[in-house]
């Protein structure tokens with residue numbers, strides 16, 4: 001069965017908006033695990049606008065499922081990951097000022113760089129995954145870097161599926177089949193949601209893990225609001 005890793009970046013966004021420690025990222029992550037998620041994902045960005053590097057160290061102490069750290073392997077990120085030794089590091093080629101991830105790796109252009117950083121991570125026993133678009137040549141090049149897995153970048157799938165275009169799944173299915181043949185495990189993420197996850201998972205063979213944050217946290221608000229409003233109304237009863 002495909003593992004669900006919950007990305008808690010948005011919990012940190014909410015916490016940071018008031019400058020305090022509420023909601024507490026460690027407590028929420030622990031709760032998420034106790035509710036059945038099989039992993040916690042974070043994607044610290046260089047400006048630390050949501051997850052801070054300190055969060056990564058704090059989470060390492062309490063995560064009992066799979067800990068996945070995503071990011072661009074700049075020296076500061078590499079040092080942090082090599083110290084923490086999470087279950088998995090997912091390499092994402094983000095620009096320093098990117099609002100969110102918006103492209104996969106060019107594994108041909110950056111092949112030797114990826115080989116180098118992947119061998120460093122693997123020497124510490126950290127599983128490695130490369131965030132990537134559905135392009136056969138790029139997936140073939142990813143297989144030469146020593147990476148254990150790829151993470152299929154699913155924003156295009158999510159956008160097209162929401163418009164009713166179910167054919168958009170084809171390149172993802174083909175990429176997963178190719179990756180599997182090349183010995184790469186397959187993860188996926190970005191804009192996956194309750195609306196599209198079932199169709200996606202049913203059409204991607206050997207899908208090992210999905211990491212979901214933005215939609216999952218928004219859905220938790222929608223699905224939790226009625227309960228919380230009733231609790232407030234109850235407390236306000238005269």
Ligand SMILES: CC(=O)[C@@H](O)[C@H](O)COP(=O)(O)O
Nearest residue numbers: 009043070092100101189190
């Ligand atoms: C690689 C990926 O798709 C996610 O890590 C996503 O980029 C989350 O990052 P933000 O929460 O900063 O948007």
Ligand SMILES: NCC(=O)COP(=O)(O)O
Nearest residue numbers: 007189190191211213214
């Ligand atoms: N790797 C994808 C991820 O962690 C979460 O992406 P999103 O659900 O916040 O778009």
